[in-house]
Amino acid sequence: MTTDLATPKVAIDRIHIVEEFNARKSFDREELKQMARTIEDTGIVQPVKVKERDDGDFDLVAGERRFRAAKIAGRKEIEITLSTGNPVTESLIENIQRSNLNPIETAIGLKAYAEEHNLETNKKIAAKVGKRPEWVGAHLNLLDLPKAVQRYIAAGHVPMDAASLLRPIAEVSPRIAALICEAGKREDLSGRRFIERFGEIFEALPRIEGLKNVPTMIGVPAFHLSEVIADFNPAENKEHQELMQQALDAFYSYQLYNPTDAEVILAEPEIDAARAAGVLLEHHEEDYTRAFILDRDFAVDLIGRAIERSTTEREEKAKQREEEQEKLKEQRKAGRRQANEERKTNGEPSPQAQAKADAEYAVRCNDAVGRSLLERRSGGKDKKHALARAKLVAHLFVDQNPDLAGRGLRFTVEKLREVERKALKKGGYKEKITYATDEECTAYLRKRIDGARNETEVMEVVTEAIVAAELADNKAEPASRRPQWIGSYEKGKDTERILKAELKEARPRKPRRVKQKAAK
Numbered sequence: 001m002t003t004d005l006a007t008p009k010v011a012i013d014r015i016h017i018v019e020e021f022n023a024r025k026s027f028d029r030e031e032l033k034q035m036a037r038t039i040e041d042t043g044i045v046q047p048v049k050v051k052e053r054d055d056g057d058f059d060l061v062a063g064e065r066r067f068r069a070a071k072i073a074g075r076k077e078i079e080i081t082l083s084t085g086n087p088v089t090e091s092l093i094e095n096i097q098r099s100n101l102n103p104i105e106t107a108i109g110l111k112a113y114a115e116e117h118n119l120e121t122n123k124k125i126a127a128k129v130g131k132r133p134e135w136v137g138a139h140l141n142l143l144d145l146p147k148a149v150q151r152y153i154a155a156g157h158v159p160m161d162a163a164s165l166l167r168p169i170a171e172v173s174p175r176i177a178a179l180i181c182e183a184g185k186r187e188d189l190s191g192r193r194f195i196e197r198f199g200e201i202f203e204a205l206p207r208i209e210g211l212k213n214v215p216t217m218i219g220v221p222a223f224h225l226s227e228v229i230a231d232f233n234p235a236e237n238k239e240h241q242e243l244m245q246q247a248l249d250a251f252y253s254y255q256l257y258n259p260t261d262a263e264v265i266l267a268e269p270e271i272d273a274a275r276a277a278g279v280l281l282e283h284h285e286e287d288y289t290r291a292f293i294l295d296r297d298f299a300v301d302l303i304g305r306a307i308e309r310s311t312t313e314r315e316e317k318a319k320q321r322e323e324e325q326e327k328l329k330e331q332r333k334a335g336r337r338q339a340n341e342e343r344k345t346n347g348e349p350s351p352q353a354q355a356k357a358d359a360e361y362a363v364r365c366n367d368a369v370g371r372s373l374l375e376r377r378s379g380g381k382d383k384k385h386a387l388a389r390a391k392l393v394a395h396l397f398v399d400q401n402p403d404l405a406g407r408g409l410r411f412t413v414e415k416l417r418e419v420e421r422k423a424l425k426k427g428g429y430k431e432k433i434t435y436a437t438d439e440e441c442t443a444y445l446r447k448r449i450d451g452a453r454n455e456t457e458v459m460e461v462v463t464e465a466i467v468a469a470e471l472a473d474n475k476a477e478p479a480s481r482r483p484q485w486i487g488s489y490e491k492g493k494d495t496e497r498i499l500k501a502e503l504k505e506a507r508p509r510k511p512r513r514v515k516q517k518a519a520k
Contacts, residue, residue: 007047009077010058012070015050018059035069044070047079104154107139138163146174152181159191165198165283172281173294175215176205183208202283203290217281217292218299220274221266228299234260247303250310269309270302390455394462398445405445406438408468411476416441435477463502470503 048063060067061083070078101109110125119125122133122140129136142153142163149166152158158166158181170177183201184194186208194201206217218227225244226232234241247262266274271291274280279295293299343350349357398404410416416436421429436444445465452458 007079007081009079010050012067012075012078014057015048015060015067015078015080016053016057017064017067032065032069032072035065036072039066039070039073039075044075044079047081049083050080051083102154102156103139103142103160104150107142110136110139111143141167146170146177148174148178149181152178152185157181157185157190158194162195162198165195169202169281169283172278173215175213176217176281176294179205179211179214182211186210199283199285199288199290206292216294216296218294218296220280220291220293221271222263223299224261224263225303226261228264228296228303232261243303246307246311250307250314264303264306265310266302266306267309270306273305274298274302386455387452387458390458391449391452394449394458395446397462398442398449402442403438404465404469405441406436407474408470408472409445409465410435410438410441411472411474412468413444416444433476463499467499467503470499 044066046063046066048067049061050058051061052058058080067078110129113119113128114125117128119128122136126133126136138160142150142160145153145163145166149158149170153160153163166177166180169180180198180201183205184190184197187197187201189197189201203219205211206214206219208214225240225247229240229243231237232240234244244260244262247264251263251265271280274293275282277295277298279293279298280291281294282289282291293302340350342348348354418434420432420434422432423429445461448461449458452461
């Protein structure tokens with residue numbers, strides 16, 4: 001080696017890569033080729049840093065990318081600078097400051113650096129490398145994740161911010177944590193999108209095609225027997241049939257869509273048991289929790305527990321209802337006893353005796369009403385109340401036929417319609433007729449009934465409404481607004497028979513219909 005040069009060179013074969021000296025663990029082949037072409041054109045811009053060995057060769061401290069690119073470029077010698085400090089520290093600091101490392105490489109370097117210098121807190125490490133303690137902690141925590149998950153973070157497929165989501169899952173099932181990363185990679189959900197859709201990936205994981213070696217994942221709290229029991233066939237397997245019937249009985253309110261494959265509903269006792277056994281995998285979001293049981297045998301055991309619990313709860317509720325009904329029955333009996341005691345004290349008859357007395361009184365009262373009606377059939381008394389009777393009957397008839405007035409009077413009584421005339425530019429005018437509502441027509445009819453001076457006039461008012469309803473042409477209004485009335489007796493047949501003569505006199509000669517010409 002020539003040491004008096006400003007930038008000394010050594011044979012590239014004399015430089016050795018030492019694993020613990022270099023923080024970077026992965027290299028992009030294409031980037032190295034591109035750097036090699038640059039070296040061929042312009043040479044090494046910045047020397048690599050080395051540490052001299054006892055045998056006269058050198059260990060590479062920093063600049064591994066430049067060193068590898070120089071070898072690809074076919075360089076026989078490479079420019080160097082000698083390291084005077086700790087090689088691990090120098091390599092780590094250089095790469096961190098240059099942001100040359102992925103998160104996992106940084107974490108490995110930070111851990112090695114802390115161990116070598118006995119730095120026990122993130123704060124002390126951060127002071128040495130020029131970063132915040134939170135930054136150091138976030139990187140060191142990545143090393144708690146399974147190696148398979150770390151590889152996805154190192155490759156940039158999964159953001160390091162997802163570590164907090166993956167860690168609780170990895171503690172229960174490292175394999176599932178890695179599969180979530182693989183599913184995110186397949187969907188190209190890098191960066192923030194991976195975090196935003198993490199819950200969706202987790203929930204859909206058992207159904208994603210193409211994933212290899214997916215562990216047992218039974219969704220809870222609800223699942224069907226066929227999801228847990230292998231070759232579930234209640235039609236041919238007696239044990240399966242008995243279990244299905246037990247589940248149908250225990251969870252009958254949930255068996256709506258597939259009564260041949262009963263659904264089991266786990267409650268908190270079963271969920272807590274799975275959690276305590278370490279076979280429950282959970283992911284919590286703000287308003288929703290997704291969970292899976294990872295052990296099929298344990299899930300079978302939970303089916304029995306759930307059926308037993310649900311059956312016991314139903315029996316207890318049924319017993320409670322019976323007790324409440326019995327209690328209510330006793331309260332009613334006690335109330336009746338107390339009422340009987342009070343009646344006896346006050347000298348009042350029993351309910352049975354009172355009911356018998358009321359019935360006997362009703363018979364005598366009805367007989368008296370009958371005699372009174374016979375006595376009132378004399379001509380003088382009939383005339384005294386004739387008008388009031390006629391108005392009553394008329395109002396009762398209107399009550400039974402609420403559409404009567406609207407069917408006829410609205411079209412035949414001028415007071416019950418408004419005509420708006422609008423002049424046209426070409427001369428003449430356009431008419432718009434607005435008819436009274438059914439309620440307004442009925443109010444008009446009732447007012448006329450109340451204003452009648454004798455029973456004959458009452459009959460005339462009602463009969464006019466009936467005749468108008470029979471004869472009026474309701475096509476004056478659109479079909480959607482036409483009132484319907486079919487007469488008070490057998491769809492109007494008796495009305496036509498009884499009032500045949502009057503209808504004939506009142507029916508006007510219809511005007512000649514003008515045929516509309518078809519539009520050209």
